[in-house]
Amino acid sequence: MLNVIRDINPEGSDRSDTADSASRGPDIADAKAVPIKPAVSVLMLRDGNDGLEVFVQHRVSTMDFAAGVVVFPGGRVDPVDSTTAPSITVPDPQVHTSAWSKSTIAEDAEGWRVLLATAVREVEEETGAVLDPAGLMPWANWVTPLGRPKRFDTYFYTIAAPELAAAHHQTTEAHTSEWRSVAGILADEAEGTLKLMRPTFVLLRELSEFSTVAEAAGTERIIDPVRPEFPSNRGS
Secondary structure, rough: OOOOOOOOOOOOOOHHHHHHHHHHOOOOOHHHHOEEEEEEEEEEEEOOOOOEEEEEEEEEOOOOOOOEEEEEEEEEOOOHHHHHHOOOOOOHHHHHHHHHHOOHHHHOOOHHHHHHHHHHHHHHHHHOOOOOOOOEEEEEEEOOOOOOOOOEEEEEEEEOOHHHOOOOOOOOOOEEEEEEEEEHHHHHHHHOOOOOOHHHHHHHHHHHHOHHHHHHHHOOOOOOOEEOOEEEEEOO
């Protein structure tokens, strides 16, 4: 495991904030007019020989968002997810409604079901793994800062389940998908051999505090949505 993880600089000045600079595009004429779209990302976890491992994807450099960076499987909410949402069942819905109570999705009483439907669909499309929504646990909520050409209200989940063994690379949005130790990813980021955006870096730094999936799953999460505005050190 890493003994020291670099400090993150204030919002807008850390290298994680410019990790996807290739996908920024021209200056935005009216930054406030850029719509914020709901999205989901899933941290698929397993125990490895070198500690906690997570399934990640290395995005191709030609993408118009998050080009060339390392991400977790996921994507934006699509209309079809509202159609399939009613079929989503979990042992305790209160876990989800409570976790997202401060988030925008709370405005829709059944919004948490839509998020889970998105998570299941996106992970299957991108990795081939079919997740049981009952295993998806809310972890964090980040909103893309003002001034970016694309903005997302992203809901992060963790999951650890037998079906993760089926996960493999099957998306054209990335050139590689793989299981990597959390410590190894952070070490490579520190050496500059791969790029992480701020949410990814911060969430991996949080996970680095756990030695096993059981430890991570057993932590009590109180989710405070991160809605950074420049300048800010939110998420540090």
